[in-house]
Amino acid sequence: MDLKEHIRSIPDFPKPGILFYDISTLLAEPAAWKATVERLAEAIEPYRPALLVGIESRGFLTAAPLALHLGMGFAMVRKKNKLPGKTIKHTYDLEYGTDTIEIQADAVEPGQRVVILDDLLATGGTAAAAVHLLRSVGAEVAAAAFIIELSFLNGRDKLDLPVHTLISYDD
Template identity: 60%
Template structure:
């Protein structure tokens, strides 16, 4: 891999200009940061993935793990760009074959993540990706699940971090956020 593979073609571009804020979604009082407006803009998406690839490459991962479902949108292209494998962390009933699960609590209830039993070779270096870090529950659970199956979680990366929700405090590995918003 050469440094030019991760060169930022337009370092002056502000990716926040391509993120749409949607008020009162999914419920009143929530401002939803919509990444679909970034992804559909080819140049901005290329720049975003180049910037994330540069940050994630520093972790020297063997495998990139994406959290269902929007985490797949960043994890898959980064894995391809970095020459890594890609694995999916999914909700119950979404993965074929035998899976290992982890239940975790959220501020509004409980949830569960699954990984295929044979997805990780113990000791593999893994970086976990998602679109957004808010309260940190899902990302922290993903890291715990990956460790449960023998992964060495060397980092995490997100497109957007909502800093006011303090999710970073729940993450016990290096974390890179491409953009952040104060709340």
């Protein structure tokens, strides 16, 4: 099954000049979504993670069903002030400013093998920040996986770990 056929492209969203790759149409097609989860499972199983970590917010849609499929736990990396309880945060630079992500302090055990998931890898800034955050709490980040990669933005170059993607757009 060609998963690319189930991705909708929306021009000028969220601002003019941006072409947004929407996974809503993939999620709405059960056979395509099942194939996506199964292919991601095949890609990350060799890393033997104990926990999958989804990056807000579409990374939750990717990581949670995959964790269930693989019989393992799921944790969330979210924007600041979105998680209850004690959190650990990491602030990182954006093209114009900064952003902060957090994880609950007790979400990952020191030495625990994790794989990071999100729907899309673009510039790699948020994924690199998630890797940094997880390592700061003692996680062993084994790999990262994404449904879509915008390879022309070279985001994987910011990640010093194996990166798996199912769909690539080259321009």
